[in-house]
Amino acid sequence: MALTPTTVIARDSLFRGLTGDIHERIAALALRRVYEPGAIIFMRGDPGDSLCGVVSGRVRISVSRPAGKEVFLNIMAPGDTFGEIALLDGEPRTATAIAIVRTELFIIPRKQFAPLLMSEPRLASHLIQLLCRRVRWTAQLMEDSALLTVAARVAKRLLSLARLHGRETAAGTKLHISQEELAQFLGVSRQIVNQYLQGWKAKGWILSGRGNVTIANVPALERVARESQ
Numbered sequence: 001m002a003l004t005p006t007t008v009i010a011r012d013s014l015f016r017g018l019t020g021d022i023h024e025r026i027a028a029l030a031l032r033r034v035y036e037p038g039a040i041i042f043m044r045g046d047p048g049d050s051l052c053g054v055v056s057g058r059v060r061i062s063v064s065r066p067a068g069k070e071v072f073l074n075i076m077a078p079g080d081t082f083g084e085i086a087l088l089d090g091e092p093r094t095a096t097a098i099a100i101v102r103t104e105l106f107i108i109p110r111k112q113f114a115p116l117l118m119s120e121p122r123l124a125s126h127l128i129q130l131l132c133r134r135v136r137w138t139a140q141l142m143e144d145s146a147l148l149t150v151a152a153r154v155a156k157r158l159l160s161l162a163r164l165h166g167r168e169t170a171a172g173t174k175l176h177i178s179q180e181e182l183a184q185f186l187g188v189s190r191q192i193v194n195q196y197l198q199g200w201k202a203k204g205w206i207l208s209g210r211g212n213v214t215i216a217n218v219p220a221l222e223r224v225a226r227e228s229q
Contacts, residue, residue: 062096
């Protein structure tokens with residue numbers, strides 16, 4: 001069954017926990033748009049004028065370093081929303097969003113959302129709490145970069161992506177991601193990622209194929225993810 005804006009809004013962490021009437025009022029503002037594979041949804045620095053929700057397809061969120069190297073931040077799948085920072089503050093986009101496959105989004109314009117936010121205290125309180133959680137999450141990423149080994153960071157990111165986007169199979173949790181994409185997520189070279197994945201594959205902790213990784217031994221990777229520098 002196809003997802004509706006109301007369904008996506010109700011499931012997403014940005015609005016989860018709010019009452020159905022607020023979900024309906026937000027969904028009523030939504031516009032639908034379709035993007036072909038490789039299409040740019042928005043670029044870093046573009047005007048922050050909307051929230052996007054994935055109805056179908058997948059979206060890559062990334063930033064570029066000064067030298068031009070792209071660093072992946074996340075992959076958004078059906079049911080996910082992105083662009084919430086711009087929705088709330090109206091400042092330029094902090095990252096770039098590109099459709100990985102043919103993707104249908106719903107768009108909630110900030111111009112229409114702002115009056116609803118001003119008139120609904122429950123929504124405002126909910127978003128304040130969410131933003132506090134996002135600040136804590138960002139602080140955790142900085143701590144991981146400073147304190148964890150590279151192996152621990154690779155394992156932790158694999159486990160996190162598998163929880164969010166993985167599919168359960170007889171062999172374990174299968175995640176559609178390439179070594180290059182995983183390396184860009186972490187800001188390290190593909191060769192380093194390959195080194196760890198091959199080692200874990202030899203131990204039977206993971207299975208890997210072209211563009212995918214299956215986690216067969218979660219406890220083993222969780223032990224690696226706790227390794228400090």
